[in-house]
Amino acid sequence: MPTVSWPSRVDHVGPPTIPLHDKGKARQVLGRPGAARARWLRTWRSGRYLLGTLVATTVTLAAAPLLCIPSLAQPWTEQHRRRAGMQLGQSVEPRPRASRRNLVWLLTQVVTGLPAGAVALIFLGSLLLTPLITVLWWAFPTAPWLPVFSVRITDWGTALSLGLLNLVVLAGLATTGLPPLARAHARCCLAVLAPSPAEQLAERVTELTQTRTDVLQAHSAELRRIERDLHDGTQARLVAIAMRLAVAGESLSDDPETAAVLVRQAQAETEDAMTELRSVIRTIYPPVLADLGLSGALSTLTARAGIPARIDIGPLGEIPAAVEAVAYFAVAEALANIARHSRATQASVRVTRDGAMLCAEIADDGTGGADAARGSGLDGMRRRAAALDGTMKISSPPGGPTVITLELPCA
Structure with a gap:
């Protein structure tokens, strides 16, 4: 009988270690389930967008005389711009009324929306109907039920195998074709409805x-x-x-x-x-800015905030005094509002500079519902930023979290 030698001790218990040069492949292998889920989610969102486009195109055809009225066409086209922006992951700002572009889009929507929506309907409808058709093959054995491979079905084995093959082929076609089709339609929507240079200039003025x-x-x-x-x-x-x-x-x-x-x-x-x-x-002009600079002044603010707050400041370089003052007052006002109104347990301040743009982001995990339109200190922050040709954005859904983003030009 052959002699088997066993190791004297066990150095490692659990999953085998992965060499450093093989970790990239390991991440690919381990990340496949998450990637597949993300791919299916992207396909579903694209299909939903295209089906919504098909419904909207039908409504456009039915209500074409009414949508030719500028006061009705403007909100209809703005809704499509927002949907297209969400599909592409872009923020879409409201635009001035452009009656000619709205009419052009109504025609473009009919030309592009009907075929794109029909493709999505065929793919998703076939995916949903294939299992039902496979199970009911016995009711109509001679009918060409299956959408990809249509042959005469005489037994359960043939029905199940062809049904599975149809599902695989349809799923592959859907994941490959629907996302780029939805992106193409969304880009077309934004391109047609984008303000012209003259409209952009008028809006800027x-x-x-x-x-x-x-x-x-x-x-x-x-x-x-x-x-x-x-x-x-x-x-x-x-x-x-x-x-x-x-x-x-x-x-x-x-x-x-x-x-x-x-x-x-x-x-x-x-x-x-x-x-x-x-x-x-x-x-x-707070003296602390002259003494410590913007980084030191903001660090002092967060240290004295009424709730636990952390701060992350990148390299800022030389910043004009007016920009420093606006950023300081904005962070001070935001932290004060968080301590007084948000019922948050923690806050964070992140300040970075990208070229000639200073960005300050103040976030908290409070109850949300912050709105600058109610005349609070947030409106003062917005006015201070606008005075330097900057912007302030607020994301504060009910229930939180609240994120205030301030962008100030430093040039």
Whole structure:
């Protein structure tokens, strides 16, 4: 009997280790189930988009006289732009009314939507009907039931094998053909409905005009606030200091003790006036920016936030003072809102720079529902960003999370 030698100990228990040079292949093998699921999900979404396009095209044909009215065509085409943007994973901004382009799209939708939707209907309908046809082969044994291979079926073996073959072929055709077809139709939609250069210029002029108006209003409001703070606070204290010093000077020779008390009171008032003056200056340009720079100032903000917050700041380079101030105030306002209103347990601040664009992203895991249109501090953040030709986007569905993205040009 042959002798078998066993190892004296076991060095590893569990799955075998994978050499470093083979880990790429291992990831491919291990990632196949997830990739297959993603491929099927993409196919399903593409098929759903194309079937919706087929329904919408039918509605367009039925309601063509009504959709020729500009006030009705505009929301109809905007809905298709949003659907196309979601299919491509792109954000689609509202556009000005363009009656000619809307009419062109209605014609294009009929020309492209009917065949694209019909292809999706054939593929998905055949996939759904093939199992039923396979099971009911005995009801009509001589009928060419199966959509890919249509032969005479006389027994269960033939029915099941051909049914499985049909499913495999149809699934392969669907996963291969539907996603690019849906993307092509979505790109066609966005291309036809895209604003022309003249419309983009007009929209830009309108936007800049509105931004200029907002900047002037914000500037006037800021000047009034600073004047009010100085008049009601610092100036009043300086007047009181001057009066006390005047009385102290008159009573210095006759009542030195009273004069000393007045001088001490004037000294205390001076310190209070300096504190109020610093607070006013801080609202104009925070001294912490001059002392620590934007990275240090934002790190200080997150450290003092009312909830646990982490910060991630990339290389920022040299940033104009106005941009630093807007970014600082925006992060401060966002963190304050999170602590007061969101009922979040944690927050995060991420600041990066991509070329001439500074991006600040503030997120929390709170209850959501933030809306700048309600006149809160978020609207002030948007106005500050618009004053520098920047943008602010809010994603805050009910139930959270909330993500505020601020983009500011640094050029």
